[in-house]
Every structure is written in structure tokens, then in C-alpha cells.
Amino acid sequence: MSAARNWLLAQIEAERGRWMLWLPVAMGLGIAIYFELPSEPAIWLGPVLAAAGVAIAALVPGGTFVRALCFGLIAACIGFGLAAWRTATLAAPVLGRPLFSINVEGRIADIQRLPEGVRVVLEAVRLKGRGAPAPEATPARLRISLSRGAPPIEVGDRLLVLANLSPPAGPATPGAFDFQRVAWFQQIGGVGYAIAPAAVIEHGRPKGFVRAIDALRAAITARILAALPGPEGGVAAALLTGEQSAVSREITQSMRDSGLAHILSISGLHIVFVVGLVMGVLRYAIALVPPLALRVDAKKISAVLALMVALFYTALAGAPVPAQRSCAMAAFALLAILLDRTALSLRLVAWSAVIVLLAAPDALTGASFQMSFAAVIALIAAWEAGARWRRSLHEWVEQSAHPWLWRLLAGLGASLATTLIASIATGAFAAYHFNRLSFLGVGANLLGVPLTGFWIMPWGLLAMLLMPLGLEKLALVPMGWGIDGLDAIAAHVSSWPQAAMLVPSLPGASLWLFTMGGLWLCLWRRRWRLAGVPIGAIGLLLGPGPAPDLLMSEDGRVLGLRDGHGTLQVASARTDRFVTEAWARRSGQDGARKWMASAEEQALGLGCQTGLCRWQKGPWKVALVSDDQRLAEACASSDIVLSTVDAQGRCRGPRLVIDRRDAWREGAQALWLEDSGLRRATANGARGDRPWVSNSPSRQAVISAPGI
Known part of the structure; x- marks a missing residue:
């Protein structure tokens, strides 16, 4: 034990230069704990815990790992407190009924x-x-x-x-x-x-800077859609203003299935294109005027203008989380150029994460934050790990007989490696949030990213410059040609067999383990970081839990069941596309359809008839009622009744009765039927007593709190 302790302390001390990278992780941990709580904590709890952490840190010798742990505890408490404070300060009335x-x-x-x-x-x-x-x-x-x-x-x-x-x-x-x-x-x-x-x-x-930017974004989007009225106009608007709502469902789906959906979301790819174009064009323009080039620092002037353009572009796009992260990283890198300093990439990512979490701690729970930072951290960590190998390869290429050919192949290999690493890093998050995995994204990105960078985005930037003159169509039309090519790539790749696969929902523990394993692998440098691989693998191996056998929507109007083949079916007179698609997607299924009992089931008296569906699993006899006239009949011969009509006090025979009033009060319902017993879960019960949960006591308490 003593030897193991000494070895562990030696590893930690050797990684002293990387301790700072765990600061945003600690903040994120505090925020995640806040959102996982079953009830709303007191708003003063986070500041009090942070103050206690400061007091403890003051008693610990400086420069020690224990002192660093104290700072991590303080960061976690700050994240916890910020999340609670933001929840309270954004409190506003919510409609109680339709x-x-x-x-x-x-x-x-x-x-x-x-x-x-x-x-x-x-x-x-x-x-x-x-x-x-x-x-x-x-x-x-x-x-x-x-x-x-x-x-x-x-x-x-x-x-x-x-x-x-x-x-x-x-x-x-x-x-x-x-x-x-x-x-x-x-x-x-x-x-x-x-x-x-x-x-x-x-x-x-519009009043204020934010409202003025929103108005400008809406105006530019309208100009783009007027110049490109077809489906390519929606994609152009998404690339230039971040407005994805005009992109058709077909294009969105093909982009997701082909692994090109990240192109539609303004992030590092777009910020880099814009910054690179601005810096390149301005530096070459200054170089074309020798008297000017001899008297000014073209690199620094270009960096200042590129920073201003990056900030404007991010604001124009509505400042989504990926754009915030990318803009913060670009700003740090450009400031390093102005100060003649070398930028440390993972430190840029860490400080960018801190800035985003300070501004909007609730962003941590979103897919954009998680996937954006996962991809960037993995790419930079892989780049650092392969630094020695890349130097050796560069020296070998320069000494070869055809260096240009090897440079071309190296660029192709780098593009393939980048796509593969980013896909692995974001795969678990895509499966968790969207129940979808794309397997052919490498090929699609190999064609789509260069097309976007070398054709689509330059024309888009020119269109923005021509827009004040009313000549934006001159650039938007050729931009549309490139978008048509991008759409064709996405449609072609997504049509391939097994281009994308639906997967059942993963448990929250899978995401926690995969995240911590990935961070351990990427943020440390020594060999002990490889322990992150089995940690992440365990998270993926946990797999999805058993799917519910019976479902009821939040409004109590849609009922669903899982047949003997494990397929989700709708068993109510009313359907809701949003609800049923969500049910099917979480089951790894592409859509849900009306339940039609098999011949064997019909012979047993099962199936649907005018507002009443009868179903059985093992010893459990289930009735799903959509007609008030059939309620008494259902209650007389069933163990479980799910009713879209009011059954309170009218249905006493079954072991369990759930009607629309239960759904309105407790949220969506899910039931698991087993030979050993019955398990029930509700949406509000899973979320706890939180202000955003309807009918929760803490909602009214937060909204009516004085001074907030």
C-alpha cells in the first residue's frame, strides 16, 4: 500500500503542469450535481460551501496537491452556486393549463x-x-x-x-x-x-445590443432566403447566421445520417474558416503594398481584424455553445499573436469552458456543449500525443524524392484521422442524446469539409460583404452551387446500407463513465492516462436498460405498448407524432405504428375495438381505454387499466389504474411488467422537485421569492 501510494503521488506530481486543465471539470461536476439533485437546494448553499473551501485552502501549504484539490472543491462549489443562482434569477411565470x-x-x-x-x-x-x-x-x-x-x-x-x-x-x-x-x-x-x-x-x-443583433440576424436570414428560395437557402442561412430552422427535415436527416450535421451548426469549423480567410486576405493585401508592408505589422493588424470579425460572427449566429467555445479559443489564440506568446491549446479549451460555464452553467446539460468540447479535447490530445511521430514523418517527407505527393497523402491521412477521432469522441454523446450513430462519416467529411472550406464559406463571406450594397445574390448563387453538392454528398452517403443506426437509450451512468474515462485519457500525459480507456469502455458496456412495456403521454391522451417482438406500438385512438417518435427513438426504433393484434392474439380475445385495446404479458391483463363508454367493461376484467378518460373513483377492480389526471399531475408514465411484480416510473418523479417541473412546490417558491 505504501509503494502504491508513493507511485500515485509521483504520477500526480509529474503531471503538475496539467492540474489547471481539471478546473472546468470541477466546475462542471458541481453543475452536474446541482441538476442531478432530487429537490431544489437553497440558493445560499453554493456560496457557503465555496467560502468553506477557501478557508480550508488557506490552511493548506501552497504548491501541494491537497491545495489543488481544495481549489477544485471551490470550483465545484462555484459551479453549483452559479447553477442555482441562474435558476432563481431566470424564474418567470409559466402557464398552468392550456x-x-x-x-x-x-x-x-x-x-x-x-x-x-x-x-x-x-x-x-x-x-x-x-x-x-x-x-x-x-x-x-x-x-x-x-x-x-x-x-x-x-x-x-x-x-x-x-x-x-x-x-x-x-x-x-x-x-x-x-x-x-x-x-x-x-x-x-x-x-x-x-x-x-x-x-x-x-x-x-429593437432595443439594446442583443436585440439589435437578433434583428440583424433575422434581416440577413430573410435576404438569404430571398436570394436562394430553394432548400439550399436554408443551409446557407444556417452557415452564415446560425438559423437552422429553415433547413428542411430531409436535409437535416441526411446530414445526421452521413455524419455532416456538424457543418450546419456554427462551431470551430466555421470560426476557423472565417478567421483564416480574414487574416489571409488582409495579410496578402498589405503585402501587395510594399511601403505599407515595411511600416506595419501585417500579422498583428490581421489578428485584430480577425478577432473583431470572429466576435461579430459569433454574436450574429446567436452565440450557441459551440460558437462560444470556438470564439473564446480563437480570441485566446489571436491575443497570443498580439502578445508574441505561444498558445497552449488544451489550456485554451479549459479557459473557454470556464467562460461558457460562467456565462450559462445550464449549457453543460446540452448536447452542443458536450459534443463540441469532447471533439476538441480529443483532437488536441491526439495532436499532442502524436507530436514526435509527426516530426519524424515531416523530416522523412522532406528527404523523399516526391515530397509534394507525400504531403498530399499526409493531408488526406490527417483529414481521415481527424474525422475518426472526433467521431469516436462524440459517438457516445450522439447515442445518448439522439439515439443515432453514424458509421460512414469519414467518407462524407472527406468530401464535405473541403467543399465547405474552399468553396462554400468564401462565397458566403463575400455575400456578407456585398449585402450592404444589395449585391449579395452575386455571391449567394455560386454558394448555392456548392451547397447543392454538399446536399448531394449527404444524400448519397446516407442512402448507403447501415449508414446510420438507431440505438436504444443509454443510462445516465454510461455517459458519466464515458465522460470521466475520456477526460482521464485526454487531460493527462503519462502512461497512467490509459486507465481512462477501460473506464469509458465500462460505460459503453453497461448498455441500455429494459424498455418499458406500457407508456402514457404527459397529457394522458396517447397510450403505447411493446409487443412480443419488442416493437413499440400505439394503442390509443389519438396519436401525437412528437410523442410517438420520441418513444420509438428511445427504443432504437424508426417510428411507431398503430397496434394490430396478431391472429394468435385475436384468438385470445386481444386487440383493439372502438376505444378499448386488450393486451396481455405473462400473468398481467391490460386494458387501454380511449372511450368513456368502455371503461366499466375494461375495469371488470383487467389487472392494469390505462385510460385517456377520467377513471378516478370509477374503476376499483384492477390492481393499478392510471388515467389522464395522473398524467397531468405526475407527467408521462412508464410501466415494466414482470412475473415477479410491477414497476412504475413517472417523468416528474424522475426529475424531482425542481422549478422547471410542472406542479412542483419549488416552482412557485422560486417565482414568488422576494428580490429575485
């Missing part, structure tokens, strides 16, 4: 142009009509889809629209994507759709 035919008046804060119409986010909202809440209970923001033929609108306009509204939807099944939490941090207290044409009652200018 509202129908309500007059909605509000100022447009954001415009999203969809293939099927326009979706707006309204702020400074007023609701008028039957059942409208009081002003103090009115949501701060609403998201509404406008009908076709909406009037010309701009950010800052005040809109009046007749709409149906409802509270933000919770998870489709326990453990699924939680839109209510996302909406809470965006202060969106209701969503809905227009049932009549909207009217602009007041034209206004």
Missing part, C-alpha cells in the same frame, strides 16, 4: 423561419380573453408558430395574434429530453400556434 382562442400581444424578440412557416418568440406579453391569467401570472415570453401568410415582420415589432397556448411540454417518457427545463432557462412560459392571421400593431426598433 388556453384556447386567446388574444396574444407582444414584442417580437426572435424570428425563426421554418420550412412550413414562421415561429416567433414574443416578450412583454399581454393576454386577453376568457381564462387569461392576471398580469403578474403572465409568462415573460411565449413561442408561437404563425400560420402561412404571416405579414412581413421584424424583430422589435409588436404583434397581435389569436392563438392556442399550452405550457411547455415535459419529457415524452421518464428520462427523455426535458423541454420544460430548456424553456425555463429561456424564460419561455408557454408555446402555441396561431389560429388566425397575425397583425403588426406597432413597428418598432
Whole structure:
């Protein structure tokens, strides 16, 4: 034990230069613990724990590993406290029930142009009509889809629209994507759709820098879609303004299946293209004027302008998490050029993560943050690990007979290696969040990334420069030609057999183990880092748990079951595409269909007949009711009843009765039927007593807290 302890301390001491890289990991750990808690903690808990950590660190000798652990504890407490503080400060009213035919008046804060119409986010909202809440209970923001033929609108306009509204939807099944939490941090207290044409009652200018940028993004997106009205216009808007809502579902799906979806999300790829183009063009322009080139530092001037363009581009794109990370890294690198310093790449990533987490700690839970940082960390770690091998290869190439040929092959190999490493690093996160893995992304990226970098993005940058002159179409048209080629690559690769595979949902423990194993492998330098490989492998080997046998949606209107072949089926009169697709995706299944009992099942009296479906698994007899007239019949001969109609106090025979009131109160329902017993889970029970959970005690406590 003594020898093992000495060896471990020696390894830690030898890695002293890498200790700082674990600072954002500690912050992220504190944030993750906050979101995993079953109930909302006191807002003062994080600061008190951080202060205790500071006191302990003051008593520990400086320069020791114990002191470093104390700083890690302080960082974790800061992350925990920031997450709790942000949850409280963004508290805003949320609709408690659906509202129908309500007059909605509000100022447009954001415009999203969809293939099927326009979706707006309204702020400074007023609701008028039957059942409208009081002003103090009115949501701060609403998201509404406008009908076709909406009037010309701009950010800052005040809109009046007749709409149906409802509270933000919770998870489709326990453990699924939680839109209510996302909406809470965006202060969106209701969503809905227009049932009549909207009217602009007041034209206004957006107030503040953020609103002005939002308005500029909406205006540029509209100009792009006007110049490229086809499907390539949606992709062009996604690349130049970050507005992905206009990209068609078919293109989005083919991009995902081919491994090219990252091109649609403004991230490091796009920031590098923009920074590289600006620096290259400006340095060459200065070099063309010898008197000027002899008197100014072209490299530093180019770095300053490139930094300004990168900041503007990030703001214009709406500052998504990948763009924030990329812009922060680019800013650090460009500042290093200005200060004649050498940038340490993984330190750039670490400080970029700290900045993002300080600004928005809730970003940690999103797929964008996780996949973006996973890919970058893995790529830089692999680049560092192969430094000696790359130097040897470079020397050999320079001494070869045909160095240009070997450079070309080396560039091809580097592109393949980059795609492979990034795919491995992000694969588990894609499986966890999207239930989809792409296996042919290497080939698609080998063609799509150079096309984007050398043709599409330069024309896009030129279009932005020509837009003030009204000549953007001159550049957008050739940009569209390149986008057509990119779409063709995505469609062709995604059509190959096994291009992408749906996988069942992984448990949260898998993601924790894979993340910690990957960080251990990438952030350390000595051989002990290889211990991260089995840790990550264990996370992947855990595999998905057993899928539920019965499902009920959050609104209690959609019922589902899993047949003897393990296939999800819909067994209710009503269907909901969003809900059923979420159910199927989490089961590793491509879509769900109406349940049709087999001949053998029909012979046993099973199947669906006018509002009543009968199903059996082992000893359990199940009835799924969608018609109030069939409720008594179902209750008389079933062990379990799932009802889309009110069954409270009317159904006493079965062992378990779940109706729509239970779903409204507890969220989506999931049941596992086994010979040994019955297991039940609810969406609200899995999330706990948190402010973003409907009907939770902490929601009203946070919203009504004084001074917040």
C-alpha cells in the first residue's frame, strides 16, 4: 500500500503542469450535481460551501496537491452556486393549463423561419380573453408558430395574434429530453400556434445590443432566403447566421445520417474558416503594398481584424455553445499573436469552458456543449500525443524524392484521422442524446469539409460583404452551387446500407463513465492516462436498460405498448407524432405504428375495438381505454387499466389504474411488467422537485421569492 501510494503521488506530481486543465471539470461536476439533485437546494448553499473551501485552502501549504484539490472543491462549489443562482434569477411565470382562442400581444424578440412557416418568440406579453391569467401570472415570453401568410415582420415589432397556448411540454417518457427545463432557462412560459392571421400593431426598433443583433440576424436570414428560395437557402442561412430552422427535415436527416450535421451548426469549423480567410486576405493585401508592408505589422493588424470579425460572427449566429467555445479559443489564440506568446491549446479549451460555464452553467446539460468540447479535447490530445511521430514523418517527407505527393497523402491521412477521432469522441454523446450513430462519416467529411472550406464559406463571406450594397445574390448563387453538392454528398452517403443506426437509450451512468474515462485519457500525459480507456469502455458496456412495456403521454391522451417482438406500438385512438417518435427513438426504433393484434392474439380475445385495446404479458391483463363508454367493461376484467378518460373513483377492480389526471399531475408514465411484480416510473418523479417541473412546490417558491 505504501509503494502504491508513493507511485500515485509521483504520477500526480509529474503531471503538475496539467492540474489547471481539471478546473472546468470541477466546475462542471458541481453543475452536474446541482441538476442531478432530487429537490431544489437553497440558493445560499453554493456560496457557503465555496467560502468553506477557501478557508480550508488557506490552511493548506501552497504548491501541494491537497491545495489543488481544495481549489477544485471551490470550483465545484462555484459551479453549483452559479447553477442555482441562474435558476432563481431566470424564474418567470409559466402557464398552468392550456388556453384556447386567446388574444396574444407582444414584442417580437426572435424570428425563426421554418420550412412550413414562421415561429416567433414574443416578450412583454399581454393576454386577453376568457381564462387569461392576471398580469403578474403572465409568462415573460411565449413561442408561437404563425400560420402561412404571416405579414412581413421584424424583430422589435409588436404583434397581435389569436392563438392556442399550452405550457411547455415535459419529457415524452421518464428520462427523455426535458423541454420544460430548456424553456425555463429561456424564460419561455408557454408555446402555441396561431389560429388566425397575425397583425403588426406597432413597428418598432429593437432595443439594446442583443436585440439589435437578433434583428440583424433575422434581416440577413430573410435576404438569404430571398436570394436562394430553394432548400439550399436554408443551409446557407444556417452557415452564415446560425438559423437552422429553415433547413428542411430531409436535409437535416441526411446530414445526421452521413455524419455532416456538424457543418450546419456554427462551431470551430466555421470560426476557423472565417478567421483564416480574414487574416489571409488582409495579410496578402498589405503585402501587395510594399511601403505599407515595411511600416506595419501585417500579422498583428490581421489578428485584430480577425478577432473583431470572429466576435461579430459569433454574436450574429446567436452565440450557441459551440460558437462560444470556438470564439473564446480563437480570441485566446489571436491575443497570443498580439502578445508574441505561444498558445497552449488544451489550456485554451479549459479557459473557454470556464467562460461558457460562467456565462450559462445550464449549457453543460446540452448536447452542443458536450459534443463540441469532447471533439476538441480529443483532437488536441491526439495532436499532442502524436507530436514526435509527426516530426519524424515531416523530416522523412522532406528527404523523399516526391515530397509534394507525400504531403498530399499526409493531408488526406490527417483529414481521415481527424474525422475518426472526433467521431469516436462524440459517438457516445450522439447515442445518448439522439439515439443515432453514424458509421460512414469519414467518407462524407472527406468530401464535405473541403467543399465547405474552399468553396462554400468564401462565397458566403463575400455575400456578407456585398449585402450592404444589395449585391449579395452575386455571391449567394455560386454558394448555392456548392451547397447543392454538399446536399448531394449527404444524400448519397446516407442512402448507403447501415449508414446510420438507431440505438436504444443509454443510462445516465454510461455517459458519466464515458465522460470521466475520456477526460482521464485526454487531460493527462503519462502512461497512467490509459486507465481512462477501460473506464469509458465500462460505460459503453453497461448498455441500455429494459424498455418499458406500457407508456402514457404527459397529457394522458396517447397510450403505447411493446409487443412480443419488442416493437413499440400505439394503442390509443389519438396519436401525437412528437410523442410517438420520441418513444420509438428511445427504443432504437424508426417510428411507431398503430397496434394490430396478431391472429394468435385475436384468438385470445386481444386487440383493439372502438376505444378499448386488450393486451396481455405473462400473468398481467391490460386494458387501454380511449372511450368513456368502455371503461366499466375494461375495469371488470383487467389487472392494469390505462385510460385517456377520467377513471378516478370509477374503476376499483384492477390492481393499478392510471388515467389522464395522473398524467397531468405526475407527467408521462412508464410501466415494466414482470412475473415477479410491477414497476412504475413517472417523468416528474424522475426529475424531482425542481422549478422547471410542472406542479412542483419549488416552482412557485422560486417565482414568488422576494428580490429575485
